[in-house]
Amino acid sequence: MKGARAIARAQALRARRLALGVWLGLLAAGAALGRPPASGAPAAPAAADAATAPAAVQALQVVAAALDPAPFRTLTVQDGGRRKPLDTFARERVQALLETASWQGRDPIVTLFAMAFAPDAFAQLQVVRVRHLELRKLLGLQDSRTSFAALEANPALQAAVAELRALPRERPLGPRQQKVAELYARLLEFRHLADRLRVLPPPGYAAALAAGASGQALTWTGLAEPALDSPEAMEQLRARIAEVRRAFRDGEGPAAQRALAALCDFLTAQQGELALPAWRARLEVAMNRWHPLRIAWAAMLAAACAFGLAGLGYRRGLGRLARVLLVLGLSAAALGLGMRTVLIERAPVATLYEAIVFATFCAVLLGTVFEAAYRNLWFGGAAALAGSLVFMLADLAPGLDRTIRPLQPVLDSYWLNIHVTCMLLSYGAFLLAAVLAVAYYARWLPARGYPRWSVLVPLAVALGGGVVPLLPVVLWGERPALSHFLIAMVAAPGIALIGTWLWVRLTGYGEEIGEQDARALRAIERAMYRVIQVGFLVLTTGIILGAMWAAESWGRYWGWDPKETWAFITWLVYGAFIHGYVAGWFRGPRAALWSVLGFYAVLFTFFGVSYVLPGLHSYLEPAS
Numbered sequence: 001m002k003g004a005r006a007i008a009r010a011q012a013l014r015a016r017r018l019a020l021g022v023w024l025g026l027l028a029a030g031a032a033l034g035r036p037p038a039s040g041a042p043a044a045p046a047a048a049d050a051a052t053a054p055a056a057v058q059a060l061q062v063v064a065a066a067l068d069p070a071p072f073r074t075l076t077v078q079d080g081g082r083r084k085p086l087d088t089f090a091r092e093r094v095q096a097l098l099e100t101a102s103w104q105g106r107d108p109i110v111t112l113f114a115m116a117f118a119p120d121a122f123a124q125l126q127v128v129r130v131r132h133l134e135l136r137k138l139l140g141l142q143d144s145r146t147s148f149a150a151l152e153a154n155p156a157l158q159a160a161v162a163e164l165r166a167l168p169r170e171r172p173l174g175p176r177q178q179k180v181a182e183l184y185a186r187l188l189e190f191r192h193l194a195d196r197l198r199v200l201p202p203p204g205y206a207a208a209l210a211a212g213a214s215g216q217a218l219t220w221t222g223l224a225e226p227a228l229d230s231p232e233a234m235e236q237l238r239a240r241i242a243e244v245r246r247a248f249r250d251g252e253g254p255a256a257q258r259a260l261a262a263l264c265d266f267l268t269a270q271q272g273e274l275a276l277p278a279w280r281a282r283l284e285v286a287m288n289r290w291h292p293l294r295i296a297w298a299a300m301l302a303a304a305c306a307f308g309l310a311g312l313g314y315r316r317g318l319g320r321l322a323r324v325l326l327v328l329g330l331s332a333a334a335l336g337l338g339m340r341t342v343l344i345e346r347a348p349v350a351t352l353y354e355a356i357v358f359a360t361f362c363a364v365l366l367g368t369v370f371e372a373a374y375r376n377l378w379f380g381g382a383a384a385l386a387g388s389l390v391f392m393l394a395d396l397a398p399g400l401d402r403t404i405r406p407l408q409p410v411l412d413s414y415w416l417n418i419h420v421t422c423m424l425l426s427y428g429a430f431l432l433a434a435v436l437a438v439a440y441y442a443r444w445l446p447a448r449g450y451p452r453w454s455v456l457v458p459l460a461v462a463l464g465g466g467v468v469p470l471l472p473v474v475l476w477g478e479r480p481a482l483s484h485f486l487i488a489m490v491a492a493p494g495i496a497l498i499g500t501w502l503w504v505r506l507t508g509y510g511e512e513i514g515e516q517d518a519r520a521l522r523a524i525e526r527a528m529y530r531v532i533q534v535g536f537l538v539l540t541t542g543i544i545l546g547a548m549w550a551a552e553s554w555g556r557y558w559g560w561d562p563k564e565t566w567a568f569i570t571w572l573v574y575g576a577f578i579h580g581y582v583a584g585w586f587r588g589p590r591a592a593l594w595s596v597l598g599f600y601a602v603l604f605t606f607f608g609v610s611y612v613l614p615g616l617h618s619y620l621e622p623a624s
Contacts, residue, residue: 056121059251060114061104066253067260069109074281075264076271078198078220081406083274085281086112087288092403093193097186099129099398113260116194116223117241118248123148128186132179148190157184195224199267200237201274203229228270240266284343292336293357297391299329300364300384307381319377326384330368333361333391344404347417349424353394353402355606358421360390362428363435366534370527378527382435390431415549422542423567427602429535430574434599436528437592443524444589447517525588528595529581536574543567566605573598 073087080092090108094115095101103111103125115122126145130136136144139156151157160180164173173181189196198220208218221227223241228234240263247256268275306322337358340348348354367383394400407416513521546567547557558564577594580586586594 054121054124056118056249057124059249060118060121062251063118063248063253063256064104064106064110064114067107067110067113067257069107071261072109072264073285074276074278075199075267076275076281079196080403082404083276084404085276085284087285088404089197091288093189093196097190097193098127099131103127112193114248115190116197117244119191119193121248123152123190130183132176134176135179135183138176138180148187151183151187192224195222198222200226200228200270202227205274233270236266280343283339287336287339287343291395292332292339293391293395296329296333296336297388297395299325299332300388300391303329303384304381304388307377307384311377311381322377322384323371323380326364326368326371326380329384329387330361330364333357333364333387337361340404344407346407347421349420350407350411350416351401351405353400355420355424356390356394356400359424359428359431360387360394362425363387363390363432364428366425366429366531367432370530374527376523376527378436378439378524379432379531382432382439382527386431386435413549413553415545415552419542419545419549422538422545426535426539426542427606429531429538430595430599430602433528433531433535433595436524436531437595440521440524440528440592441589443517443520444513444592447513447521521588525591528591529578532574532577532595532598536571536578539567539571539574543571562609563605566601566609570598570601570605573601 069087073085075086076083077086077089078084079089086109090112091101094103094108094111097115098111102108103114106114124147126143126147128146128148128151130139130141130144130146138160139146139151139154157180160177161184164177164181164184167173167177200221200223202219202221205218205220226234226237228237240259243259244256244263247253247259303322303325306318306325310318310322337348340354347358349358364383364387367379367386371377371380371383394402546564550559550564551557573594577586577591577598580594581591
């Protein structure tokens, strides 16, 4: 008997060491992902190479190294239908043109100034990414990087663009044609970037605004073709722009700093009261620089590791540490959402990025509240895991559009803050329940005698059915097809379940569950049921509020629009779960499986319907 206990203790010790290694590996991977993205551009040339670089490029590099972007961050720019600080505009345009955060690790504002005031020199740099393999083959590129000047002189690109222009407007573009159009659009925007810097209200702007004008009358002018009230002001502006260009051309860093400061002071004076309020500009700059969401997922990833170790029986203090880290991550996410809410003056629920972040925040908030009430580690662990993974995806996925955009007219209603927030809160609850379901299988499979790595089976079901359909959207900004959802959400669970059944039959695993494991499994099952109860109640409220909004907007409460239909299907799925659980039909592994499959209905209701089933609720668009 003593030998058997010693063997059991040794096996438990090995399992704990393995789990500790896995959690530390996850933490290290998260820390690596959380580093600021590398510019991907070639490093600054060494002294030996500087002599061979063109004089204009050398001058540009000297000026870029000497510039201090801090005084220019809050300059107001009109772009994308709203006024924003230059810091935000620079980050968005540099990311769109170069597909990276900066050039040579420079601040985005420095990179923007280099492109706008020294375009001919910047065009010689190998900073343009061409990721698409077929497009690179078409253009004859040996590397994924090229320059704007090389693209302008590329005959294959010119021929491909001419072919696109000859196509009928109603004809949809193929994948390679879309990439050609996107690359040519980047080239055109680079050459017209100075005019894209809309920093000057046109003459008569205030009067046109007071008269209720819109469109071109309210569009600010850029630096390429400025418009001011007096010829004297125009002469002053042209002289300041010429001085900035001369400093960039001659490689005089201090002179460029002074000339840019004088130009920005002149532009701020011309904007007058039309400039952004100073506090609003500073708030947006702070949000850009602090990255509250990155702090949130880093803290939640550490919390998930601590919750996992505490669940494996390590020091009791780890549970308290995990809860502190979870609250820290939740506070950082709340700070980021609060700052965005102040800037947009509405609930942050109208775009794909906002909806993902808000729903996940609701899941983490709900899990934190339940963890504080019940103290059983499962609520907190599930909330931390869901928050870290989804927030990490929202923060790092290259194809997800994070820009702040004006609200679409159809959504400009007080109902947006009521109906959509309710729906996203329910989706967050169902996300938390799905993570708890995976946690249930992670505990149930070893309790039945299966190897510990068998948890990969339910994890593959959840990720295969829930994540695969979204990859085209969040990674490449492309619209997914209906087949993506059908294959992932139908085939993935079916293959996993059939494979698991065959594996069980062939290996003969399956032992009686001990009393200690049974108590832990019942705790997870009850936690999952309570979360689904809350989500179902909020979903019912959201559907009723949506019907009231529909009656006010479209004159009817219900019209079987695809979004309405699938919201009703989701309501039925979770309503059946609650009734089945109370009746004893859905208990144990079946309840966990139903929770995962029910979350597929949530995903298709929110993402799938918006992308593949046109209707009155199709507001989501991939990144342009």
